[in-house]
Amino acid sequence: MTDQTHLFIPVEKNDKKLSRGTRRQKGLPDAVSGWLLSLPLALVLLFFLVLPIAMIVVVSFWGATEFSIYPAFLFDNYEFLLTSPVTYQVFLNTVKYALITWAITLVLGFTVAYFLAFHVRSLTWQIVLFLLCTIPFWTSNIIRMISWIPFLGRNGIANSTLISMGVIDEPLEWLLFSDFSVILAFVHLYTLFMVVPIFNTMMRIDKSLIEAAYDNGASGFQTLTNVIIPLTKPGIMIGSIFVVTLVMGDFITVRFMSGSQKANVGRLISNDIALLQYPSAAATAVILLVTVILVIAILLRFVDIRKEL
Amino acid sequence: MATPLDLELVAATKQYGETVAVDALDHKFVAGSYSCLLGPSGCGKSSTLRMIAGHESVSSGDILLAGSNITDLPPARRGTAMMFQNYALFPHLSVIDNVAFSQKMKGVDKPVRLKKARELLELVDMDAYAERLPSQLSGGQQQRVALARALITEPTVLLLDEPLSALDPFLRIRMRLELKRLQRELNISFIHVTHSQDEALALADDIIVMNGGKIEQAGPPQVVFNTPATEFVARFIGGHNVLKQQGKPIALRADRLLVNKSAESESTLLSAIVKDVEYLGSSVNLALDAGGAGELTAALTDDAFFNDPIEIGTTVFLTWKPEDAHELAA
Numbered sequence: 001m002t003d004q005t006h007l008f009i010p011v012e013k014n015d016k017k018l019s020r021g022t023r024r025q026k027g028l029p030d031a032v033s034g035w036l037l038s039l040p041l042a043l044v045l046l047f048f049l050v051l052p053i054a055m056i057v058v059v060s061f062w063g064a065t066e067f068s069i070y071p072a073f074l075f076d077n078y079e080f081l082l083t084s085p086v087t088y089q090v091f092l093n094t095v096k097y098a099l100i101t102w103a104i105t106l107v108l109g110f111t112v113a114y115f116l117a118f119h120v121r122s123l124t125w126q127i128v129l130f131l132l133c134t135i136p137f138w139t140s141n142i143i144r145m146i147s148w149i150p151f152l153g154r155n156g157i158a159n160s161t162l163i164s165m166g167v168i169d170e171p172l173e174w175l176l177f178s179d180f181s182v183i184l185a186f187v188h189l190y191t192l193f194m195v196v197p198i199f200n201t202m203m204r205i206d207k208s209l210i211e212a213a214y215d216n217g218a219s220g221f222q223t224l225t226n227v228i229i230p231l232t233k234p235g236i237m238i239g240s241i242f243v244v245t246l247v248m249g250d251f252i253t254v255r256f257m258s259g260s261q262k263a264n265v266g267r268l269i270s271n272d273i274a275l276l277q278y279p280s281a282a283a284t285a286v287i288l289l290v291t292v293i294l295v296i297a298i299l300l301r302f303v304d305i306r307k308e309l
Numbered sequence: 310m311a312t313p314l315d316l317e318l319v320a321a322t323k324q325y326g327e328t329v330a331v332d333a334l335d336h337k338f339v340a341g342s343y344s345c346l347l348g349p350s351g352c353g354k355s356s357t358l359r360m361i362a363g364h365e366s367v368s369s370g371d372i373l374l375a376g377s378n379i380t381d382l383p384p385a386r387r388g389t390a391m392m393f394q395n396y397a398l399f400p401h402l403s404v405i406d407n408v409a410f411s412q413k414m415k416g417v418d419k420p421v422r423l424k425k426a427r428e429l430l431e432l433v434d435m436d437a438y439a440e441r442l443p444s445q446l447s448g449g450q451q452q453r454v455a456l457a458r459a460l461i462t463e464p465t466v467l468l469l470d471e472p473l474s475a476l477d478p479f480l481r482i483r484m485r486l487e488l489k490r491l492q493r494e495l496n497i498s499f500i501h502v503t504h505s506q507d508e509a510l511a512l513a514d515d516i517i518v519m520n521g522g523k524i525e526q527a528g529p530p531q532v533v534f535n536t537p538a539t540e541f542v543a544r545f546i547g548g549h550n551v552l553k554q555q556g557k558p559i560a561l562r563a564d565r566l567l568v569n570k571s572a573e574s575e576s577t578l579l580s581a582i583v584k585d586v587e588y589l590g591s592s593v594n595l596a597l598d599a600g601g602a603g604e605l606t607a608a609l610t611d612d613a614f615f616n617d618p619i620e621i622g623t624t625v626f627l628t629w630k631p632e633d634a635h636e637l638a639a
Contacts (some may be wrong), residue, residue, distance in 0.1 A: 298371075
């Protein structure tokens with residue numbers, strides 16, 4: 001085997017020499033053109049990502065009174081945040097929402113993607129059904145959220161149907177403005193973010209691998225756990241990152257679906273901003289950012305998603 | 310070995326909707342033989358193999374192995390194992406875990422199954438690569454692993470779906486020898502699907518030439534090559550001219566077509582114009598235009614050709630011995 005590759009080496013060497021020679025003639029050294037090529041993206045990232053974050057970090061150290069904010073280097077905001085039991089409750093609640101939503105969207109997303117990738121045989125139907133999944137995205141998040149309210153309300157469709165069917169005697173109180181309705185809305189909004197990457201990785205699995213597993217005596221469940229899930233891991237991880245970051249950064253869903261009765265970190269920040277307490281909001285944002293980055297770092301420990309990109 | 314482990318197809322048919330891919334195939338694959346299913350793409354050879362493997366349902370008819378009907382059994386319980394065209398190794402598992410996969414599915418203990426997998430890897434000369442991932446191996450190495458993974462199930466029949474088509478020509482010839490050696494050593498039946506007549510002639514004890522879902526001819530390689538039964542076989546197996554003699558089609562091997570520069574005797578049967586000369590090393594092929602008899606090929610040994618070279622455009626006179634002409638079924 002080595003003998004054959006050996007045959008081609010001299011040709012390749014010649015090629016390299018040739019191309020290098022022509023590049024020399026044009027003038028710019030490789031290093032300079034490399035830096036120039038990466039400059040536009042670097043500038044965009046600098047102005048729209050690095051600077052805003054730096055600004056938030058700077059402001060998080062500023063001081064504030066009831067009616068003014070002033071530049072300073074104080075740890076007051078962090079001290080207040082990290083010593084207040086409310087902060088911990090709210091962070092805990094945020095993590096709870098993220099975990100439960102993640103678990104449900106994972107099961108739903110995996111099932112939907114599995115169905116699309118392995119049970120629907122024709123590509124046309126796969127595309128049709130996949131587009132069907134995206135139709136809800138034609139309306140805005142908030143409208144889709146609000147549409148749950150008449151459905152879940154005290155005298156809403158769900159309750160009146162259940163009463164007329166005789167399943168319950170009194171309207172269920174926990175359907176709306178509760179953790180249930182918040183998580184329901186999250187799942188509704190974000191399941192597709194789980195479906196898409198998982199479906200994508202599943203479509204790349206060679207169908208003959210499934211046959212090979214079957215040929216080697218694996219049952220359907222064994223094929224799922226020994227072949228499909230390990231090969232779908234990168235997609236699962238990408239979907240998980242989407243869902244976890246979206247849920248942890250959200251504030252509007254929690255506000256609408258809990259009727260302002262539940263809190264998460266996003267609402268904490270939005271309340272501070274409403275009260276013009278920018279330094280405090282910035283400090284909360286920094287802590288949230290650190291938390292989310294930590295969660296993602298832990299997720300990335302499990303899977304090398306670079307293979308996917 | 311009380312019952313012979315023959316594999317038998319009885320009117321095995323595969324239909325996809327209206328189209329018939331495999332049309333009532335009857336064939337007996339003798340135990341311990343190397344059989345090649347040969348044919349152009351779309352002739353039904355792969356469908357036949359997949360039906361034997363159990364990856365394709367049989368529309369009607371039966372498949373028998375060692376006297377029992379395996380038509381509706383799942384792949385793993387048939388006594389067959391399949392080697393896939395692209396090898397289908399699990400990319401997330403190391404070489405040894407790939408080979409041990411079927412044992413793991415059966416619930417065999419880890420040390421036992423790894424030991425067995427290592428034995429199989431030794432058989433195909435890949436034990437040095439046990440810990441690698443499939444993506445770190447060359448095509449030929451991946452194929453050996455796929456072979457080991459199929460053989461660990463101790464099949465009665467090993468099914469190979471175009472196993473050599475993904476390899477480069479040098480490696481193809483080497484793996485060809487290896488496959489034949491393995492088959493001899495293990496003494497199990499191999500059924501090998503290919504569209505390459507060279508491969509089939511080199512490997513097979515039994516060639517089954519298929520066309521349009523039917524068997525055109527089945528038999529030992531010499532028989533198929535020397536006495537093709539139909540015009541299709543003669544053309545597909547190559548090295549043959551198909552002519553009409555007294556209104557009947559005959560096949561004539563290209564190297565049995567005798568070429569003379571002058572019409573010296575009355576034995577001359579045809580005249581033709583030389584259209585092209587192809588030098589192939591040990592032989593030289595002449596492309597001939599014989600007018601009404603169509604395009605013909607004559608294969609000359611290089612000695613014969615270079616002793617008396619023939620220019621393009623010359624008219625030559627063709628003859629052959631009557632016993633070299635084989636009548637074909639119409």
